Amino acid sequence: MPGQKRKYNVRFPPGRIKKIMQKDTEVGRIASAVPIIISKALEMFLRSFLTMTCKITQSRNSRVMSINHMKQCIHSEKLFDFLKDLADQASTASTSECKCQSHFYSIICENAQVPGKKMKADTVPL
Amino acid sequence: MAERPEDLNLPNAVITRIIKEALPDGVNVSKEARKAISQAASIFVLYATSCANNFAMKAKRKTLNAGDVMSAMEEMEFERFLQPLRQALEAYKKGQKGKKEASEQKRKEKKNITDENDKSRDEEEDEHMDDEQEGENEGEEEDVEN
Numbered sequence: 001m002p003g004q005k006r007k008y009n010v011r012f013p014p015g016r017i018k019k020i021m022q023k024d025t026e027v028g029r030i031a032s033a034v035p036i037i038i039s040k041a042l043e044m045f046l047r048s049f050l051t052m053t054c055k056i057t058q059s060r061n062s063r064v065m066s067i068n069h070m071k072q073c074i075h076s077e078k079l080f081d082f083l084k085d086l087a088d089q090a091s092t093a094s095t096s097e098c099k100c101q102s103h104f105y106s107i108i109c110e111n112a113q114v115p116g117k118k119m120k121a122d123t124v125p126l
Numbered sequence: 127m128a129e130r131p132e133d134l135n136l137p138n139a140v141i142t143r144i145i146k147e148a149l150p151d152g153v154n155v156s157k158e159a160r161k162a163i164s165q166a167a168s169i170f171v172l173y174a175t176s177c178a179n180n181f182a183m184k185a186k187r188k189t190l191n192a193g194d195v196m197s198a199m200e201e202m203e204f205e206r207f208l209q210p211l212r213q214a215l216e217a218y219k220k221g222q223k224g225k226k227e228a229s230e231q232k233r234k235e236k237k238n239i240t241d242e243n244d245k246s247r248d249e250e251e252d253e254h255m256d257d258e259q260e261g262e263n264e265g266e267e268e269d270v271e272n
Binding site: 010011012013016017019020021023024026027028029030031032033034036037038040041042043044045046047049050051054057058063064065066067069070078079082083086090104105107108 | 134136137140141143144145147148149150152153154155156158159162163165166167168169170171172173174175176178179182183188189190191192194195196199202203204207210211214215218219222
């Protein structure tokens with residue numbers, strides 16, 4: 001395709017994005033262009049986040065990006081305030097106890113598998 | 127409906143790709159950090175969705191559209207995303223238009239072939255045009271009600 005500098009496979013599947021969006025019970029219908037735009041925004045966000053965290057990694061003379069570098073990045077940038085819960089909870093091994101300020105992380109938590117615990121059996125398939 | 131944890135996670139392959147392209151050679155990511163990045167991605171989607179939906183609700187619309195997402199990015203202070211997002215939206219719209227035109231063209235061609243076999247098709251053609259217009263509207267929205 002002319003002018004395409006598209007890196008392969010950095011687009012997120014629209015169906016998966018829609019599923020995540022639907023977790024928000026207030027969301028009704030979603031125009032088809034939306035997951036495409038969100039995918040692009042997500043790609044840009046991740047790149048920013050990674051780039052900024054990497055600066056911290058390198059400033060500590062490390063070759064491996066760790067959770068601590070990420071936590072530091074989140075706490076030092078107002079832009080990443082919405083990730084504060086993730087930063088606070090990330091070092092704890094279990095995600096079962098969530099004292100979350102923003103409820104987005106709790107949504108992720110309740111769907112995360114806790115090691116050693118079986119999935120809830122009370123969800124009955126329709 | 128049983129919930130599976132993978133449903134809220136974005137594909138690892140894509141995340142890994144983005145990580146590889148964002149970091150310089152020689153820098154790796156710990157396992158925990160990788161998981162956190164994936165979670166951050168999902169949280170970003172939820173946060174953007176919530177913001178965008180507020181704009182839709184304010185405008186008393188039941189359908190979340192691309193404009194709402196743009197407004198959300200501004201609110202989240204990701205203004206520098208707006209330009210590339212607008213470009214992505216334009217590209218998407220063009221692609222959709224191209225697809226639609228291509229399938230309409232095919233339909234017309236098919237019709238022309240059958241028209242040659244049958245003479246009185248005027249009424250049916252009008253009806254068919256109405257169908258196409260409806261199809262256009264439906265193509266813009268997806269019914270994803272909870």
